Amino acid sequence: MSISITELDEGTTGLWDAYVAGHPESTIFHTLIWRDAVTEAFGHRSHYLMAFRDGRPAGVFPLMRVDSRLAGTLMVSVPYAVYGGSLADDDETHRALLEAATALAIQAGAQWLDIRSIRARWPELPISDRYVTFRKSLPADPNRVLAEMPRKARAAARQARERFNLVSRFDESRLDEVWLLYSQSMRRLASPNYPLRFFRALMDATRSRLQAGERVEHLVQIVEHQGRAIAGLVSFVYRDTLSPYFAGCDERFEKYHPNHFMYMCAMEKGVERGCREFDFGRSRVDNKGSCDFKRFQGFEPTPLQYQYFVPAGGRAPDLTPNNPRLQLSRRVWPKLPLAVTRPLGAWLSKSIPG
Numbered sequence: 370m371s372i373s374i375t376e377l378d379e380g381t382t383g384l385w386d387a388y389v390a391g392h393p394e395s396t397i398f399h400t401l402i403w404r405d406a407v408t409e410a411f412g413h414r415s416h417y418l419m420a421f422r423d424g425r426p427a428g429v430f431p432l433m434r435v436d437s438r439l440a441g442t443l444m445v446s447v448p449y450a451v452y453g454g455s456l457a458d459d460d461e462t463h464r465a466l467l468e469a470a471t472a473l474a475i476q477a478g479a480q481w482l483d484i485r486s487i488r489a490r491w492p493e494l495p496i497s498d499r500y501v502t503f504r505k506s507l508p509a510d511p512n513r514v515l516a517e518m519p520r521k522a523r524a525a526a527r528q529a530r531e532r533f534n535l536v537s538r539f540d541e542s543r544l545d546e547v548w549l550l551y552s553q554s555m556r557r558l559a560s561p562n563y564p565l566r567f568f569r570a571l572m573d574a575t576r577s578r579l580q581a582g583e584r585v586e587h588l589v590q591i592v593e594h595q596g597r598a599i600a601g602l603v604s605f606v607y608r609d610t611l612s613p614y615f616a617g618c619d620e621r622f623e624k625y626h627p628n629h630f631m632y633m634c635a636m637e638k639g640v641e642r643g644c645r646e647f648d649f650g651r652s653r654v655d656n657k658g659s660c661d662f663k664r665f666q667g668f669e670p671t672p673l674q675y676q677y678f679v680p681a682g683g684r685a686p687d688l689t690p691n692n693p694r695l696q697l698s699r700r701v702w703p704k705l706p707l708a709v710t711r712p713l714g715a716w717l718s719k720s721i722p723g
Contacts, residue, residue: 371422372420372421372422372427372461372462372465373420373421373422374418374419374420374421374465374466374468374469375418375419375421376416376417376418376419377415377417377418377419381419382401384419384426385401385417385419385426385429386400386401387426388419388426388428388429388456389429389456392429392456394456394487395456396451396452396607397585397605397607397612398431398447398450398451398452398453398485399429399431399447399452399453399456400578400585400607401417401574402571402574402575402578402585403431403447403449403450403571403574404417404431404433404447405570405574406567406570406571406573406574407433407447407448407449407567407570409566409570410563410564410566410567410570411448411449411567411718411719412719413433413434413435413436413448413719413722414433414434415431415432415433415434416432416433416434416444416473417429417430417431417432418430418431418432418466418469418470418473420457420462420465420466422458422462427457427458427459427462428455428456428457428458428462428463428465428466429455429456429457429466430446430454430455430456430466430467430469430470431446431447431453432444432445432446432447432470432473433445433446433447433448433722434477434479435448435719435720435722437686437719437720437721437722438720439686439720439721440480440686440720441479441480441686442477442478442479442480443479443480443481443482443483443686443722444470444473444474444477444479444481444482444483445482445483445485445722446470446482446483446484446485447485448722448723449563449567449718449722449723450485450723451485451502451612451648451650451651452485452486452487453484453485453486454484454485454486454487454490454676455467455470455484455486455490460490463490463491464491467490467491467494467678470482470484470678471678471680474678474680475680475681478680479680479683480679480680480683480684480685480686481677481678481679481680481683481684481685481686482677482678482679482680483675483677483722484675484676484677484678485673485675486673486674486675486676487502487673487674488674489674489676490676491676494676494677494678495676495677496674496675496676497673497674497675497676497677498654498672499653499654499675500651500652500653500654500672500673500675501651501652501654501660501670501671501672501673502648502649502650502651502652502670502671502673503648503649503650503651503652503663503664503668503669503670503671504646504647504648504649504668504671505646505647505649505667505668505669506645506646506647507611507636507639507640507644507645507646507647508640509640510640511636511637511638511640511641514633514636514637514640515527515633515637517667518633518666518667519665519666519667521665522629522665522666522667525626525629525630526626526629526630526633528626529625529626529627529629529630530630533594533625533626534594534595535592535593535594535599535625535626535627535630536592536593536594537590537591537592537593537630537631537634538590538591538592538593539588539589539590539638540589540591541572541587541589542589543589543591543598543601544568544569544572544589544603545565546591546598546601547568547589547590547591547601547602547603547615547617548565548568548601548615548617549617550598550599550600550601550617550618550619551601551615551616551617552617552707552710552711552714553617553619553620553707554616554617554618554620555617555710555714556702556703556705556707556710556714557620557703558703559698559699559700559702559703560702560714561710561713561714561715561717561718561721562710562711562714562715562718563615563714563715563718564715564718565715568603568615571587571603571605572587572589575587575605584606584607584608585605585606585607586605586606586642587603587604587605587606588602588603588604588605588606588611588635588638588639589601589602589603590602590603590604590631590634590635590638592627592630592631592634594622594625594627598619599618599619599622599625599627600616600617600618600619600622600627600628600630600631601616601617601618601631602615602616602617602631602632602635603615603616604635604639606639606642606644609643609644609645609646610644610645610646610647610648611635611636611638611639611642611644611646611647611648612647612648612650613632613635613649613650614650616628616631618631628662629666632666635647647668649663649666649668651673652670654670
C-alpha cells in the first residue's frame with residue numbers, strides 16, 4: 370500500500386501518542402509533552418508529520434519551525450531536545466517522512482533542517498559529528514549505586530554525604546529554586562538560560578500525562594548544605610530511563626562536591642522508581658569539561674548521528690559557543706548581573722533552539 374503523510378491535528382493526537390508509546394526507539398522528546406511545553410514557552414509553530422499505510426499509523430516525524438533573530442528560519446526536530454528525528458516501521462516510511470520534512474523546509478524558506486537522530490537514517494544526508502551522548506545501565510538495588518561509581522567519584526560523593534552533610538530533597542514545590550541555580554550556572558558558562566515558564570510548562574505537561582497513566586514523570590531535586598540550597602536538578606523518567614536535564618550549582622560551594630552527590634542521589638531515586646538506565650544527555654565533543662565530568666562518573670561517550678538538510682540558498686547556522694562572532698558576548702556575559710542575564714537569556718533562547 371502507498372504511504373500518505375499528514376500533519377498532526379487534534380483528531381489524530383491519540384494516534385500519535387499510541388504510536389510513540391509503542392515504538393522501541395521513542396524518547397520523551399518525541400511525545401506531545403515536549404511539543405506542548407515548547408509551544409507554550411516559546412511560541413514556535415509545530416509541524417508534526419504522521420505517516421499512514423493502509424489507514425494505520427506507520428511513522429512520525431516531530432518538527433518545529435523556529436524563526437530565529439540570529440539565524441533566520443530553522444526547522445528543528447526537536448528544539449531544546451537531545452534527541453529527535455523520525456520513528457517509523459520501515460525504511461520506506463522513513464524516506465517518505467524525510468521527503469515531507471524537506472518539502473516543508475523549502476516551503477518555509479528555512480536555512481536548514483536540523484534532525485537530531487540518535488543514528489543516521491538517510492545515507493545521502495550529512496552527519497554532524499559535534500555531539501556525543503552518555504548512557505549506562507543502573508543497578509537493581511539503589512544501595513549499589515555508590516558502590517558501582519568509579520573510585521574517585523565515589524569518594525567525592527561519599528565525602529559530600531558523610532563529611533559535608535549534604536542533603537538531597539525531591540520536592541516539586543522547589544522548582545523555582547532549581548531554575549535560579551540553573552540560570553546562575555548558565556551565566557557562569559556564558560550561555561543564555563531558558564525561561565522559567567519552560568520549566569513550568571514541562572512540569573504541567575508531564576504531570577498531566579502521569580495522571581493519565583503514562584510512564585512519564587519529572588523529578589525536581591534540591592541539594593542543601595546546612596539548610597541552604599546549593600545545587601538543583603530537574604530530571605525526567607520515560608519508560609525505564611532516567612534523564613537529568615536542567616542542572617545548576619552555586620559555584621561558591623563546589624568544594625563540597627554537590628554535583629557528584631546530586632547525580633548519585635538522582636540515580637538512587639531512579640532505581641527506586643524502577644529505572645534501568647541513566648541517560649546523562651549530550652555534550653559537545655569540544656566541551657572537555659562536560660565530557661570529562663561524565664566520564665569521571667563512569668559513563669563512556671557514544672557519537673550522536675545528527676543529520677541535516679540545507680535547502681538551496683540556505684546555510685547551516687553556527688549558534689555554538691565556539692562561533693568567533695560570539696566571543697565578545699561570551700566574555701561579557703559572566704560579568705553581567707543575574708538581573709540582566711536571566712530575562713535577556715530567556716529572550717535570546719527563543720532564537721537559539723538548543
